Amino acid sequence: MDILNRRAALKASALFGMGAMTGRSLIPAATAADGGASATPPAESGTRYGPQSATGNVAAVYQRAREVLYPICRVCPQCDGVACAGEFPGIGGLDSGMSFQNNFTGLQRVKLKVRPLSGNKQPDCSTTLLGQKLSFPAMAAPIGGLAVNFPKLTHISEEQYFDAIIGGCVDAGTMGSIGDIQSNPLSVTKGHYDVAGRFPGKVIAGIKPRPNENFISVIRLAEAAKAFMITIDIDSAGRGWMDASKSTAVEPKTVAQLRELVRSTKIPIIVKGIMTPDDALLAGEAGAAGICVSNHGGRVLDHSSATADALPAIADKVKGKMVILVDGCVHYGTDVLKYVALGADAVLVGRHIWRAAHGGGREGVALFMKTMRDELTAAMVLTAVPTVAAINRNILELDSRA
Ligand SMILES: Cc1cc2nc3c(=O)[nH]c(=O)nc-3n(C[C@H](O)[C@H](O)[C@H](O)COP(=O)(O)O)c2cc1C
Structure with a gap:
């Protein structure tokens, strides 16, 4: 062959x-x-x-x-x-x-220990993140640049897509998100934040690592929309080539530049794209409220490690000191359980709810998230954890604990 x-x-x-x-x-x-x-x-x-x-x-x-x-x-x-x-x-x-x-x-390599005789009948899978209650520790990952990624996918507009993602997540008791692309004129980005503004306090505003002045102008839109948190996908900095006419449209950030962004707003900033303990510490030095362990779904650097492999060492360094989010192939409630056991406070869900939004709009997203929440509850029964706070590496088989 x-x-x-x-x-x-x-x-x-x-x-x-x-x-x-x-x-x-x-x-x-x-x-x-x-x-x-x-x-x-x-x-x-x-x-x-x-x-x-x-x-x-x-x-x-x-x-x-x-x-x-x-x-x-x-x-x-x-x-x-x-x-x-x-x-x-x-x-x-x-x-x-x-x-x-x-x-x-x-993520598939991580195995759960089954403990039916020690199970709880009614585990509580809700959690609190940055002072906000979530029905379970999963939220929408920012997905943006839809016109660039999917020029032929015109059956719903980007605004309708964001409305479905945010509305569905809110209906499931958690947070939605909007994504970003640096090549959009500010007026288009503002249209996306108009959608976010319909869900005050419920939206993760994903902003690309634009030059600081430009980034701060998008922060102002996020503030007007009362966003819950801001993510900066710092790992997109390698992709300036996506818009050759504006080679400076995204840039890698120094700690000082990150600090300037953090200080420019009261909205907590999460640095997304962290894959090593050292970078997690640098994000903390910049004053970030947290990090998201992510390789951008494999879209920024070929041959990078799995987020499930990177997470434990990072959690060992910064757990409890800052929020730890993670993403990568979250599909089932057991995936949420595994990532929380490896050290995350909550997970972000990308491609799977992108699909749900296209297959069922707001209702499809809500259904997907609620199904995952129910699966998490069932998995907590059989791994004998009564609360999210009680989930730790002891629920994993020894060879999965990293
Ligand atoms: C089409 C597409 C667009 C994306 N756009 C963004 C974005 O605008 N901002 C961002 O931080 N991440 C973006 N991401 C990355 C996701 O937030 C997430 O990190 C990645 O998809 C991994 O999660 P998954 O395995 O659940 O898809 C995008 C991913 C995809 C597939």
């Missing part, structure tokens, strides 16, 4: 849940043979348990998402970064896609 064919086969196997390679294809042979972009999107195998609503359950939302998004996103049964490797701009990971795939495999 030459390289191109092997890649196509791998993509098909991810799309068809290995069935295409093993003969246990989930879709009719004629459709599978068609492969690629013209194939009819396959139906979801199995049904994910979860609350029912007018939209159905998560499996129904995902089936609808598959119809709308295919082939921009195949909505694979397991979102592991294989089928979309290199599809960037797009939904995939950069270049070989290994950083995205590492996030997936790193």
Whole structure:
């Protein structure tokens, strides 16, 4: 099999849940043979348990998402970064896609200890973050630049997308978010903050590492919208090339520059894109309220480690001193449990609720988040943790504790 064919086969196997390679294809042979972009999107195998609503359950939302998004996103049964490797701009990971795939495999390696005889009947999965109560420790990751990433995806506007993400998360008792792209004129960015302003105190404002003066002008929009927190995805600084006409549109920041941003507002600033304990300490030195352990879903540097692998050493250094968020392939309630056990205060959910928004709008996002919350509660019963504060590495099998 030459390289191109092997890649196509791998993509098909991810799309068809290995069935295409093993003969246990989930879709009719004629459709599978068609492969690629013209194939009819396959139906979801199995049904994910979860609350029912007018939209159905998560499996129904995902089936609808598959119809709308295919082939921009195949909505694979397991979102592991294989089928979309290199599809960037797009939904995939950069270049070989290994950083995205590492996030997936790193998290899969973490194993939970089952302790049914010590379980609690009614664990409480709510938590408090920066003084705000969340129904469970998961919030929306900032996703922006939709026109650049998905120029053909025009069935909803970016404003409608943000409205679905924020509204759905708020309905599920947690925080939504808006993303950013430095090439947008301020008037367009302001339109996004007008949406955020409908949900005061409930929005994470993701702002790219624009030059400070420019960054502060977006902070003012976040203040007017009463954002809950601001993230600066410092790891986007390598991507000035995305807008060649403005090569300074994003920049790496020194501690002094970060400090200037922190001091310019009362909204807590979280430095997103931290993958080492040393960088976490530098963010603390700048006065940041917290960090988000993230490799940007594998979209900024190929061959970076899994966030699940990077998190424990970072938590060992800064846990309790600053907020620790993490992202990377959060799909199920058990994923939230694992990341909290490894040291996070809360997780951010990216691609999965992007899909839910396309498959079911605000209701689809709410359904996805509530399903994950219920899965977390069930997992807390079987790992014998009564509260989020009680979750720690002891619930993990020894070889997963890093
Ligand atoms: C299409 C797309 C756009 C994104 N835009 C932003 C953004 O504007 N700001 C940001 O901080 N991160 C952005 N991210 C990164 C996500 O916030 C998150 O770190 C990443 O997707 C990992 O989470 P996931 O594995 O759940 O998708 C984007 C990711 C994707 C896939």
